[in-house]
Amino acid sequence: TATVPSGLPGRDKVRQSVIKGADRYLTTLKAQPYGMPYAPADNLYDWGSNHQILHNAVVIATAYDISGAAKYRDGAVQSMDYVFGRNALNMSYVTGYGEVAAHNQHSRWYARQLDPSLPAPPDGTLAGGPNSSIQDPFAQGKLQGCVGQFCYIDDIQSWSTNEHTINWNSALTRMASFVADQE
Numbered sequence: 292t293a294t295v296p297s298g299l300p301g302r303d304k305v306r307q308s309v310i311k312g313a314d315r316y317l318t319t320l321k322a323q324p325y326g327m328p329y330a331p332a333d334n335l336y337d338w339g340s341n342h343q344i345l346h347n348a349v350v351i352a353t354a355y356d357i358s359g360a361a362k363y364r365d366g367a368v369q370s371m372d373y374v375f376g377r378n379a380l381n382m383s384y385v386t387g388y389g390e391v392a393a394h395n396q397h398s399r400w401y402a403r404q405l406d407p408s409l410p411a412p413p414d415g416t417l418a419g420g421p422n423s424s425i426q427d428p429f430a431q432g433k434l435q436g437c438v439g440q441f442c443y444i445d446d447i448q449s450w451s452t453n454e455h456t457i458n459w460n461s462a463l464t465r466m467a468s469f470v471a472d473q474e
Contacts, residue, residue, distance in 0.1 A: 294356050306357050313354030316347045317366045325440075327373040328366065334423075334439040338451060341374055341384050341420030342459035345466050352469040368470055374417070374463070379440035385463065387414025397450040404447040412455060417463045418445070419454045426451040 293302070293309045316328035323330055328347035329340065337343060348370035355363035376383045376391065383389030386396065395404040396412045403411040421443045425434050429448035434441070443452045 293353060309350060309357060310354050313351045313363055313366070316351050317362060319347075320351075320366050320369065325373050325378050326369045327378075328370055331423075331439075336421040336423045336439055336442055338422045338424065338426070339419040339454075339456070339459055340422065341417055342456075342462050344370060344373055344420075345417075345459070345462035348466050349462055349469075352466065364473060367466065368473060371466055371470055380443060382445075384418040384420050386412045386416045386418075393418040393445045393453065395445050395447045395453065397447050397454040402447060415460075415463075415467075416455045417460050418443075419452060419456070419459065422452045424451065 293305045319330045320326055320328045327344050328351060329344045331337060331340070348367050351363050351370065352367035354360070355367060374384050376389045378384075381391060383392035386392055386394050394411060396416060396418050398412060400410075401412040401416075402409045421440045422430075423437070423439070423442045425431050425437065425442055427448065427450045429446060430442075430444055430452050433444050433446075433449075434452075445453055447453070
């Protein structure tokens, strides 16, 4: 309802809440060394942190759609930089994009790392990203004591850091479309 003209009551209030949320995310983005709209408490990254970054970027992009203010466009575009490699690991979390990119995401469909007769994840697939809780045994064995963005491993066995999901990739799709629409 925020971006589509309608006669629904409360539309202006919804639009203002989007702008207010986007302003909060821009403040976070500006304070982060890697320029992303995500700053977990105590540097403890959540499961699927990359999708959280992208969902926050969707709010910023929507604020641009509502207001046309360049600061929202710029913040939304900048948020994508983190996912594509401007991060502590200097790697793209999107398969097939970037000089160093994730390619062994956890999947039951794309399991080339375990069986060369199976396909690899297709280009454009988003990995979950850093997860400070490293719930899976593989990550626990490799990442014990990791901090923040370093709690990630590109291995098919690391379902807690390297899983891909449709809802995470939907945010990537929305943001890729937004960026493609910018001049």
